[in-house]
Amino acid sequence: MTSGARSGVVWAVVTVHRPSQVPPLLAQLAPQVTGIVVVDDGSGPEFDAIRADIASTGARVIALESNSGIGAALNHGIRCALDAGASAVVTFDQDSTISSGFVAALVAAHDHARENGVPAGPVVPEFFADVSQAGPSTAHGVVSAAHAIQSGMYLPAEVIERVGLMDESLFIDLVDTDFELRCLDAVLPCIVAPGLRLPHRLGARYRIPGPLGALLPTLTLSTPFRYYYRARNRIVVGRRHPRHRARLRRDARADYAYFLIAWMLARPRSTMRKLLVAGFRDGRAERLGRMSPELAADSARVAWRARPVADTHSA
Structure with missing residues (x-):
């Protein structure tokens, strides 16, 4: 697994729950990041074989004993990636799929904003499941996010250090909204990578x-x-x-x-x-x-x- 990111060492964090197979996303991510952490959110011992198959891809696997919610699962993975030396993480759900160059596009949007003096926190693809996450354009062509979903979200370590991790007490739903608004309050607004798409099934x-x-x-x-x-x-x-x-x-x-x-x-x-x-x-x-x-x-x-x-x- 390699990373061509100018912003440093990028790891991916993928959350899974009762996966039916090794997520195809892992093979798509492997050439784009330095390492992958897969967090199984309480699937139980009957999924040991699939977790072993996931580990055989080279990903680090964390198996939580019980279903703890998306916030806790993400936080376990983010801590693991940062402890391994990541300077940024990209978070995903198990059923996300990405194109080649997806992570590089997130990094490029972040670097473009910073190079032009625009504060940038998390970066998300412009389109999530064909729904635009884009808000108004700011200076130098940087596009702010109108809202942000955590799957496909690029999180520099410095953002996590200033804003903190996801709120585990929310368990699921609006965890990403709460995090996005905390970033806004810290003057680290979420931006989008223009034209980038993340196919996803919403229900x-x-x-x-x-x-x-x-x-x-x-x-x-x-x-x-x-x-x-x-x-x-x-x-x-x-x-x-x-x-x-x-x-x-x-x-x-x-x-x-x-x-x-x-x-x-x-x-x-x-x-x-x-x-x-x-x-x-x-x-x-x-x-x-x-x-x-x-x-x-x-x-x-x-x-x-x-x-x-x-x-x-x-x-």
């Missing part, structure tokens, strides 16, 4: 029956337990970052509309309502970490009143 696609299907023929839905964390963390992140109230209110309105649609399509609806209400309640009470086993069991009983679209996978 599973479903075809909706009935009148709603006339308006939304297909819709992306996450696994039901994610709606608890999204509702809870939307409250928490909104309270933490009052300087960004306008943006967070816009984002919250979009989420609340999405929650309503998910509730309409859930069976039983009463259980989805219970998950959302518990999320809002725990967010207001600042009860963070992993959801209770009782709620997790409830979420596992929720099904969608919709037909899966072929050749998609849940996220």
Whole structure:
């Protein structure tokens, strides 16, 4: 594994959970970075064979004993990479795929900003799953990020030293938003690498029956337990970052509309309502970490009143 990055030694951190195979991403990353850390977030001993296959690629493998959430998994990997001498890390989910030159494009965007006196924190691809992450252009053609998703995010060590690691207490959902806003407050705004794309599956696609299907023929839905964390963390992140109230209110309105649609399509609806209400309640009470086993069991009983679209996978 090599790195041509001018900014130093770049490592990749890839999080996995119950992987069905060695992620193809690892072979794509190998010629682009100095080293790879794969963090298995509590898949259990039945995945020992796949973890061994991952280790045989040359990646360092960290197996967490229990599912600790994306924040904790990323932090374990980031610490490992920094301890190994990384001057920057790039974080990924297991189902991401990248093109050749992907990491170099992130590094180039960062170096271009710094060389022109523009403060730059994390760097993300302009497009994530065909959704633009770009905001307005700043001086010297540097493009700021309107929002940033952690998969495909380039993180210089100096940013981590100033801002800190991901907030593990959020567990999952909006962990990257919280980190991005902390970077903004530290005057290390997130920027994008213009034109760079990261293909990714955002949940599973479903075809909706009935009148709603006339308006939304297909819709992306996450696994039901994610709606608890999204509702809870939307409250928490909104309270933490009052300087960004306008943006967070816009984002919250979009989420609340999405929650309503998910509730309409859930069976039983009463259980989805219970998950959302518990999320809002725990967010207001600042009860963070992993959801209770009782709620997790409830979420596992929720099904969608919709037909899966072929050749998609849940996220």
